[in-house]
Amino acid sequence: MKTITPNWCAPSNIRAFTTTRQGGVSQIPFESFNLGDHVGDDKNAVKTNRTLLKERFNLPNFPLYLTQTHSTKVITLPYSGDQPEADAVYTNQPNQVCLVMTADCLPVLFTNKSGTEVAAAHAGWRGLCDGVLEKTVEQFRCPPEDILAWFGPAIGKTAFQVGREVVEQFMAFDSQAAQAFLRDQSAVDTEKYLGDLYLIATQRLNKLGITEIYGGEHCTYVEQADFFSYRRDGQTGRMASLIWFE
Numbered sequence: 001m002k003t004i005t006p007n008w009c010a011p012s013n014i015r016a017f018t019t020t021r022q023g024g025v026s027q028i029p030f031e032s033f034n035l036g037d038h039v040g041d042d043k044n045a046v047k048t049n050r051t052l053l054k055e056r057f058n059l060p061n062f063p064l065y066l067t068q069t070h071s072t073k074v075i076t077l078p079y080s081g082d083q084p085e086a087d088a089v090y091t092n093q094p095n096q097v098c099l100v101m102t103a104d105c106l107p108v109l110f111t112n113k114s115g116t117e118v119a120a121a122h123a124g125w126r127g128l129c130d131g132v133l134e135k136t137v138e139q140f141r142c143p144p145e146d147i148l149a150w151f152g153p154a155i156g157k158t159a160f161q162v163g164r165e166v167v168e169q170f171m172a173f174d175s176q177a178a179q180a181f182l183r184d185q186s187a188v189d190t191e192k193y194l195g196d197l198y199l200i201a202t203q204r205l206n207k208l209g210i211t212e213i214y215g216g217e218h219c220t221y222v223e224q225a226d227f228f229s230y231r232r233d234g235q236t237g238r239m240a241s242l243i244w245f246e
Contacts, residue, residue: 001033001056002226006150008214011115016243017057018107018152020226024049026237034228034237036101037065041237053240060095060244068101070126072135074119087132088121090139097244103228104160104220106197107152107241108133112142118243123201125162129169133204144209152241153227156219157182157196160231164191176203 001023006016024033025048030041035053037046054062064077067085075084077091077098089098098120100107105124111117121127121136140147161184170177180199184192198216205213220227220239228236 013115013246014111018241019239030237035240036238063097063099068122070124072130072132088136090119092117099242101238103230103238104155106154109150109243113146115245147210148212151215153218155221159221160195162195
């Protein structure tokens with residue numbers, strides 16, 4: 001079962017990775033390691049895949065799967081209550097698995113340098129624009145300069161086409177965001193742009209004082225063999241990005 005692991009200098013007790021679409025039991029168009037139970041896949045297949053995730057990677061517990069709504073809400077583990085609607089999860093307790101699901105949106109994993117705090121955030125363009133990364137970092141007790149961040153696989157800057165209204169929303173927050181958008185020369189509509197989620201996320205984290213940022217080299221849209229992509233396929237599965245500390 002193939003995974004993507006962070007290329008960061010995290011403490012030795014940190015466990016983190018993003019799954020790929022390979023190694024599960026789901027059928028077309030969810031083949032094969034789909035972990036999302038809200039996308040139309042067979043429920044039993046998703047249940048099997050989630051069990052495989054826990055068993056093959058020796059997860060310390062069965063992860064909590066969020067109901068993600070492109071919000072800025074962050075929950076803290078351990079969590080007790082109904083199925084949470086949130087787009088980020090934080091913990092300062094060992095063996096609590098923080099997990100978010102994506103299929104083009106940007107997954108961001110965080111840890112502090114002492115390995116005592118971790119978080120995972122689901123940053124689609126709406127959540128990224130509205131401040132989901134900022135809200136996640138607010139949970140940390142350590143200073144921002146002690147936080148490491150890793151960008152898991154997301155749609156790349158050659159494939160993420162947006163309209164002018166999206167560009168304007170980001171620029172309303174920070175004019176520097178203009179650097180992350182280029183006019184799409186291949187589009188008939190002159191108001192179409194190609195956006196760089198990785199660059200925008202880097203800008204946002206830099207503003208918070210976080211400079212040790214890793215990852216950002218993949219494109220879910222282009223790398224079809226490894227990743228689900230909602231933009232590319234419409235109906236498709238979901239990868240998971242996980243982090244915990246021992």
